[in-house]
Amino acid sequence: MTDVTMTVNGREVKGAVEDRTLLVHFLRENLGLTGTHVGCDTSQCGACVIHVDGKAVKSCTMLAVQASGSAVTTIEGIADGSELHPVQAAFREHHGLQCGYCTPGMIMTAVDMIERHGSALNEATVREELDGNICRCTGYHNIVKAILAAANAAPATIAAE
Template sequence: MSEISLTVNGKRVSGTAEDRTLLVHFLRENLGLTGTHVGCDTSQCGACVIHVDGKAVKSCTMLAVQASGSSVVTIEGLADGADLHPMQAAFKEHHGLQCGFCTPGMIMTATDMVNRHPEGLDEATVRAELEGNICRCTGYHNIVKAILAASETMSSKGKARQAA
């Protein structure tokens, strides 16, 4: 067993886990953060994507002990209080979810994508960068629409247009 201490959604947390415990299982079972889903345990589906130190990570590919000392944001911590994050709001507005199983991972991947492309995104980039996330309901058209809408809101281009 190892002691794990990290910041999750802005709060310092600690716990113990076996050295082989995946971060996704530590979040769900030790911390009760069940918004991060376990889809395949082989990094193929993207349902478990979270942010570790500001970057999207498939939490089924990282051991909890590897995350010790890191800052982690899960889908539960993405929103600012009662207000949805712009990406969450765009998924809601543009019907970017069906069964919802892939949605947390899609939103976390998409948020990272927008953060890495502050000038904005185009459809080809969104579709290419979603390659590691699977939607079993095949809702990709609306997912892409939602990401593009959120990108417009979140990007430097969208912020400049709003300020004008």
């Protein structure tokens, strides 16, 4: 067992994990943060996207020990109290979710995308950067609309970290 310490959603957490424990499993099983979904365990679907030190990461391909000392943000940590994060609100407003399984990973990917591109984000870039996120309900059209709406609404308010 290895001790890990990290800041998750603004709160310092500690735990003992087996060296092979994936970050997604540490978040879900040790911390009870089940908003980060396990879809494929092979980095193909994007359901497990979180932010580590401000960058989008697929948590099914990162070990918990690799995140020790890092700042981790999950879908549970991007909203401000009872207010939805602007990207979450855009997904709701533009019907960018269907079954909801891919939604946390899509939103975390979108927040990272908007932080990097701001209002310069365009449809081609959104579609290209969503390549690693699978929506099995084929809701891509509305997902893209939601991301572009959020990027154009108030880019300065998007930053989650």
